[in-house]
Amino acid sequence: MKIVSDKTADLQRRSEKAKAMGGPERLEAQKKAGKLTARERLDLLLDEDSFQELDLLRQTRAKEFGLADKDLPADGVVTGMGRIHGRNVCVYSQDFTVMGGSLGLAHAEKICKIMDLALESGVPVIGLCDSGGARIQEGVDALGGYAEIFYRNVQASGAIPQISAILGPCAGGAVYSPAITDFVFMVKDTSHMFITGPEVIRAATGEETDFDTLGGVEAHSERSGVCHFVANSEPDCFRQIQELLEFLPQNYAEPVKPRVTADDPNRESAALDRIAHQDAKRPYAAHEVIRELADERSFFEVHAGFARNIVIGFIRLGGKSVGVVANNPAHLSGALDIAASEKAARFVRCCDAFNIPLLTLVDVPGYWPGVEQEHGGIIRKGAKLLYAYCQATVPKVTVVLKKAYGGAYDVMSSKHVRGDLNFAWPCAEIAVMGPQGAVSILFAREIRRAAKPEERRKELVDDYTKQFANPYLAAQRGYIDEVIEARKTRGKIVNAFRFLRGKKAAKSPKKHGNIPL
Numbered sequence: 042m043k044i045v046s047d048k049t050a051d052l053q054r055r056s057e058k059a060k061a062m063g064g065p066e067r068l069e070a071q072k073k074a075g076k077l078t079a080r081e082r083l084d085l086l087l088d089e090d091s092f093q094e095l096d097l098l099r100q101t102r103a104k105e106f107g108l109a110d111k112d113l114p115a116d117g118v119v120t121g122m123g124r125i126h127g128r129n130v131c132v133y134s135q136d137f138t139v140m141g142g143s144l145g146l147a148h149a150e151k152i153c154k155i156m157d158l159a160l161e162s163g164v165p166v167i168g169l170c171d172s173g174g175a176r177i178q179e180g181v182d183a184l185g186g187y188a189e190i191f192y193r194n195v196q197a198s199g200a201i202p203q204i205s206a207i208l209g210p211c212a213g214g215a216v217y218s219p220a221i222t223d224f225v226f227m228v229k230d231t232s233h234m235f236i237t238g239p240e241v242i243r244a245a246t247g248e249e250t251d252f253d254t255l256g257g258v259e260a261h262s263e264r265s266g267v268c269h270f271v272a273n274s275e276p277d278c279f280r281q282i283q284e285l286l287e288f289l290p291q292n293y294a295e296p297v298k299p300r301v302t303a304d305d306p307n308r309e310s311a312a313l314d315r316i317a318h319q320d321a322k323r324p325y326a327a328h329e330v331i332r333e334l335a336d337e338r339s340f341f342e343v344h345a346g347f348a349r350n351i352v353i354g355f356i357r358l359g360g361k362s363v364g365v366v367a368n369n370p371a372h373l374s375g376a377l378d379i380a381a382s383e384k385a386a387r388f389v390r391c392c393d394a395f396n397i398p399l400l401t402l403v404d405v406p407g408y409w410p411g412v413e414q415e416h417g418g419i420i421r422k423g424a425k426l427l428y429a430y431c432q433a434t435v436p437k438v439t440v441v442l443k444k445a446y447g448g449a450y451d452v453m454s455s456k457h458v459r460g461d462l463n464f465a466w467p468c469a470e471i472a473v474m475g476p477q478g479a480v481s482i483l484f485a486r487e488i489r490r491a492a493k494p495e496e497r498r499k500e501l502v503d504d505y506t507k508q509f510a511n512p513y514l515a516a517q518r519g520y521i522d523e524v525i526e527a528r529k530t531r532g533k534i535v536n537a538f539r540f541l542r543g544k545k546a547a548k549s550p551k552k553h554g555n556i557p558l
């Protein structure tokens with residue numbers, strides 16, 4: 042028989058009250074808004090019965106502006122420890138039904154406590170955000186609370202994976218915590234992120250906009266690049282978070298758990314041969330190549346809607362997690378521009394921080410030309426990708442599939458920026474520029490003066506193609522370690538990563554570099 046003492050009953054009463062969140066009316070409003078509650082979300086994200094809550098009974102000490110009379114269960118945020126597929130994680134889940142999930146000092150301290158615990162224990166931290174931002178009544182304490190979280194986000198950066206899911210509003214300076222974390226998820230229709238809302242924008246600039254246009258999923262997954270993953274629903278979001286975690290380690294010092302695979306490491310691919318022989322005017326999507334190379338042809342793409350001229354994401358090779366960066370000829374001919382450079386640079390740094398090896402698939406005609414790009418800062422922002430590759434010390438394997446022209450050849454994990462093993466397909470073209478452009482510059486006068494200018498141009502283009510548009514000059518100089526048949530690529534790269542597993546990188550005693558941010 043279960044004996045319940047008065048004291049136990051008192052604890053149960055207090056706990057139940059705190060767990061009732063904002064009460065039936067506000068819970069109903071949450072449901073009507075198409076959102077789950079803070080606690081339902083944790084139930085779906087975490088392994089069954091694995092959640093251990095901390096600070097359930099925490100309360101604000103603020104009394105100003107009517108707060109003294111308010112009851113704020115758990116101070117509007119559920120925090121604790123749990124497991125995802127058996128792995129320890131720390132989580133916080135903001136409760137919009139308690140004062141709009143607004144962040145006061147106690148709320149912030151609860152999040153900070155869980156972040157400290159995550160960093161000290163070396164486990165990922167996942168934040169489920171649904172909040173009206175700084176609790177206005179708590180003034181500077183709320184602002185200070187946010188800053189304490191930002192500070193911890195930065196300390197934890199590169200040490201433990203940090204994941205944010207935006208499941209409602211995320212406004213004002215509050216957006217900077219997710220922005221610092223490694224991966225941001227948003228859910229269609231219910232997630233919004235912005236620094237200043239539509240009304241402030243209207244007052245300040247006269248621009249007319251609304252929440253969705255300004256800070257909805259489309260804005261951030263396709264235009265701003267703030268959002269890495271779009272989910273169709275909250276359950277879909279949690280499923281994606283679970284899948285992402287499978288590619289990441291618990292922390293920078295631990296390896297990613299390998300997955301047993303029955304896929305033959307030396308599986309040959311006729312599809313890759315077909316892509317290699319396909320006319321350059323019929324562009325292929327980088328995803329096709331990535332899937333052919335990956336274990337079970339499975340590719341977990343990151344940032345799918347943003348800067349589609351470069352494709353990034355995770356695959357497994359021989360069971361091991363590998364980050365992939367691939368130019369995508371199906372969009373803007375795979376050229377590098379500002380958005381692509383920033384997208385890939387952050388991913389390279391993320392993989393390097395967590396010791397995830399990098400596979401780079403090169404098919405790049407160069408940098409995307411234009412006044413907008415130049416004035417937008419392609420020099421400074423394009424340099425980020427160069428910097429990221431130069432700095433990355435994880436095993437780096439590169440395959441030049443087709444074009445590798447100009448500065449983009451250098452940047453895309455070439456031997457010169459310390460690619461460890463660099464391969465090329467026989468159809469690769471590694472040169473300063475393409476045949477047409479080169480001939481126009483080198484032989485403009487000769488072509489003009491020729492009796493039959495177009496015939497002469499064609500002769501010169503053929504000659505240049507024979508001499509320069511191939512992988513063999515680079516192979517003769519050792520910049521390409523091996524020219525490989527397209528169909529055999531998987532076997533070559535699986536073996537290359539297997540060999541590089543023991544790679545040790547020298548550490549510099551300097552404080553840090555000065556990346557062109």
Ligand code: HXC
Nearest residue numbers: 140141143172173174175176177184187210212213214215
């Ligand atoms: C205190 C807040 C609050 C806040 C919402 N509430 N935001 N209370 N501080 N920041 C309360 C509301 O008063 C309301 O209480 C309840 O939460 C639900 O809010 P509603 O407005 O009824 O909900 P909804 O219509 O869905 O609108 C949600 C919203 C809106 C769009 C988020 O509440 C809103 O615009 N809030 C303010 C957003 C904002 O500007 N925050 C400050 C950002 S600046 P009752 O009791 O009526 O139910 C910032 C600085 C951070 O955060 C700086 C860090 C450096």
